[in-house]
Amino acid sequence: xxxxxxxxxxxxxxxxxxxxxxxxxxxxxxxxxxxxxxxxxxxxxxxxxxxxxxxxxxxxxxxxxxxxxxxxxxxxxxxxxxxxxxxxxxxxxxxxxxxxxxxxxxxxxxxxxxxxxxxxxxxxxxxxxxxxxxxxxxxxxxxxxxxxxxxxxxxxxxxxxxxxxxxxxxxxxxxxxxxxxxxxxxxxxxxxxxxxxxxxxxxxxxxxxxxxxxxxxxxxxxxxxxxxxxxxxxxxxxxxxxxxxxxxxxxxxxxxxxxxxxxxxxxxxxxxxxxxxxxxxxxxxxxxxxxxxxxxxxxxxxxxxxxxxxxxxxxxxxxxxxxxxxxxxxxxxxxxxxxxxxxxxxxxxxxxxxxxxxxxxxxxxxxxxxxxxxxxxxxxxxxxxxxxxx
Amino acid sequence: xxxxxxxxxxxxxxxxxxxxxxxxxxxxxxxxxxxxxxxxxxxxxxxxxxxxxxxxxxxxxxxxxxxxxxxxxxxxxxxxxxxxxxxxxxxxxxxxxxxxxxxxxxxxxxxxxxxxxxxxxxxxxxxxxxxxxxxxxxxxxxxxxxxxxxxxxxxxxxxxxxxxxxxxxxxxxxxxxxxxxxxxxxxxxxxxxxxxxxxxxxxxxxxx
Numbered sequence: 259x260x261x262x263x264x265x266x267x268x269x270x271x272x273x274x275x276x277x278x279x280x281x282x283x284x285x286x287x288x289x290x291x292x293x294x295x296x297x298x299x300x301x302x303x304x305x306x307x308x309x310x311x312x313x314x315x316x317x318x319x320x321x322x323x324x325x326x327x328x329x330x331x332x333x334x335x336x337x338x339x340x341x342x343x344x345x346x347x348x349x350x351x352x353x354x355x356x357x358x359x360x361x362x363x364x365x366x367x368x369x370x371x372x373x374x375x376x377x378x379x380x381x382x383x384x385x386x387x388x389x390x391x392x393x394x395x396x397x398x399x400x401x402x403x404x405x406x407x408x409x410x411x412x413x414x415x416x417x418x419x420x421x422x423x424x425x426x427x428x429x430x431x432x433x434x435x436x437x438x439x440x441x442x443x444x445x446x447x448x449x450x451x452x453x454x455x456x457x458x459x460x461x462x463x464x465x466x467x468x469x470x471x472x473x474x475x476x477x478x479x480x481x482x483x484x485x486x487x488x489x490x491x492x493x494x495x496x497x498x499x500x501x502x503x504x505x506x507x508x509x510x511x512x513x514x515x516x517x518x519x520x521x522x523x524x525x526x527x528x529x530x531x532x533x534x535x536x537x538x539x540x541x542x543x544x545x546x547x548x549x550x551x552x553x554x555x556x557x558x559x560x561x562x563x564x565x566x567x568x569x570x571x572x573x574x575x576x577x578x579x580x581x582x583x584x585x586x587x588x589x590x591x592x593x594x595x596x597x598x599x600x601x602x603x604x605x606x607x608x609x610x611x612x613x614x615x616x617x618x619x620x621x622x623x624x625x626x627x628x629x630x631x632x633x634x635x636x637x638x639x640x641x642x643x644x645x646x647x648x
Numbered sequence: 649x650x651x652x653x654x655x656x657x658x659x660x661x662x663x664x665x666x667x668x669x670x671x672x673x674x675x676x677x678x679x680x681x682x683x684x685x686x687x688x689x690x691x692x693x694x695x696x697x698x699x700x701x702x703x704x705x706x707x708x709x710x711x712x713x714x715x716x717x718x719x720x721x722x723x724x725x726x727x728x729x730x731x732x733x734x735x736x737x738x739x740x741x742x743x744x745x746x747x748x749x750x751x752x753x754x755x756x757x758x759x760x761x762x763x764x765x766x767x768x769x770x771x772x773x774x775x776x777x778x779x780x781x782x783x784x785x786x787x788x789x790x791x792x793x794x795x796x797x798x799x800x801x802x803x804x805x806x807x808x809x810x811x812x813x814x815x816x817x818x819x820x821x822x823x824x825x826x827x828x829x830x831x832x833x834x835x836x837x838x839x840x841x842x843x844x845x846x847x848x849x850x851x852x853x854x855x856x
Contacts, residue, residue: 323815582768593711618789
């Protein structure tokens with residue numbers, strides 16, 4: 259049905275041919291290699307079982323569930339405003355971004371909209387959450403490949419972004435700042451100027467990473483052509499975010515969806531890459547952080563005045579109905595399917611998290627790769643355990 | 649970015665084409681302006697609906713698959729006093745958009761990235777033998793979603809190549825996301841949060 263670009267197809271065929279050659283030359287005995295649940299490459303407790311033939315993976319399967327917390331069940335005994343505390347912990351690196359789609363779904367059912375200033379600050383903090391999250395990936399990917407320096411740079415510069423989030427919301431990792439109808443507080447004094455300086459720092463961090471990793475011969479050798487996911491496979495498995503855009507799909511929910519947020523008021527670009535390999539995924543994320551910092555800069559310049567909270571009843575009852583709202587989170591598409599029966603709390607919440615789909619493709623993409631590349635591919639797919647296990 | 653009216657038109661066109669392919673198997677549709685379109689298909693046409701959507705209508709992107717248990721929870725919101733007899737609760741099954749005849753419904757969403765259109769699909773799951781056809785042959789990515797739905801709701805996906813537990817330990821009994829599966833932490837001792845909730849003065853609830 260879909261056309262795979264020639265370049266992708268060629269590199270895929272070439273890798274298959276290389277694998278076939280190795281198999282003929284070396285007749286080896288199979289063995290099973292267990293990676294995890296505790297392994298630095300799994301960013302948490304994900305277990306991966308690989309069956310090897312020599313150094314080559316012939317079969318691999320990720321086994322999640324070591325951290326399953328049952329949030330979907332817990333939401334059924336919480337009230338709507340209480341749910342944000344739970345969903346903060348799904349993708350713990352970009353936690354503000356987790357609150358937004360849930361709050362938007364509840365607002366959609368109640369038929370209210372946050373005032374423009376609240377929408378603006380929401381978008382601002384959303385993009386800051388993305389930067390804090392993806393910066394860590396940009397450094398961590400280096401460490402997985404044996405380059406130790408980038409991760410120190412990443413933690414250093416991420417701290418400045420986290421400080422800004424903390425100054426505005428009071429929470430470094432779990433802001434819990436979003437309310438149905440608006441936000442908890444307004445921005446503190448002096449925050450806007452400080453944020454501009456932080457965004458300059460973020461951009462210089464991106465330049466550093468470009469020099470340290472993207473232009474590095476070893477990095478290219480370890481990532482180019484490794485873990486190629488063609489467009490069609492990426493779509494079937496529901497990959498989203500940078501993983502999908504690195505496979506050549508030009509789709510970004512911030513641009514392609516109408517939500518009461520401020521992305522459409524900014525001038526920015528969605529980057530894609532045709533290759534679909536680990537290098538492409540890194541490259542796309544690096545560009546995304548740059549674009550995010552641009553969005554933040556523009557939002558800081560155009561901040562409207564006004565209230566930060568719409569008029570909502572003191573006890574929130576959400577009218578009966580169903581809503582699906584998804585946003586483009588740092589890891590990909592994060593959505594909530596909220597069913598309300600007109601009660602204080604939701605009747606059912608289905609949490610569609612990005613990493614769950616992103617990592618389900620692993621058994622497809624790991625087949626036929628070599629053991630050191632397993633780590634590269636897992637790092638480049640970029641998942642957060644809380645986002646898989648929920 | 650496309651306007652809301654334009655998106656709604658494209659969704660209506662997609663539903664129409666799906667209806668033309670499925671005939672009577674497309675049971676009901678629901679359009680919520682600006683929010684989405686829901687489609688319910690007959691149980692025996694679930695696989696066909698997936699095939700038509702993916703291969704003929706260009707819905708290449710598989711978003712998610714899950715289920716809804718429409719039975720109201722016999723434990724309420726887990727705020728009962730365990731020393732008192734449990735209050736009587738309604739057991740009326742009242743499905744949401746597009747209706748339905750059964751307690752369980754499987755819910756899925758597919759997306760067309762070229763035209764920027766998404767559809768939410770529902771299908772009734774027979775009460776006697778909760779099973780529907782698997783979507784794995786159509787969308788390979790449905791694999792994990794169906795495994796999760798199976799272990800959490802006990803809905804069997806016929807034709808799934810590898811229906812094993814995903815999150816839960818192998819010997820786990822029961823289906824945690826069913827409404828009649830108790831949240832034990834709330835049953836063994838009263839929910840401490842309840843004492844914090846101060847009832848609003850008469851006439852103030854629901855208005856500022």
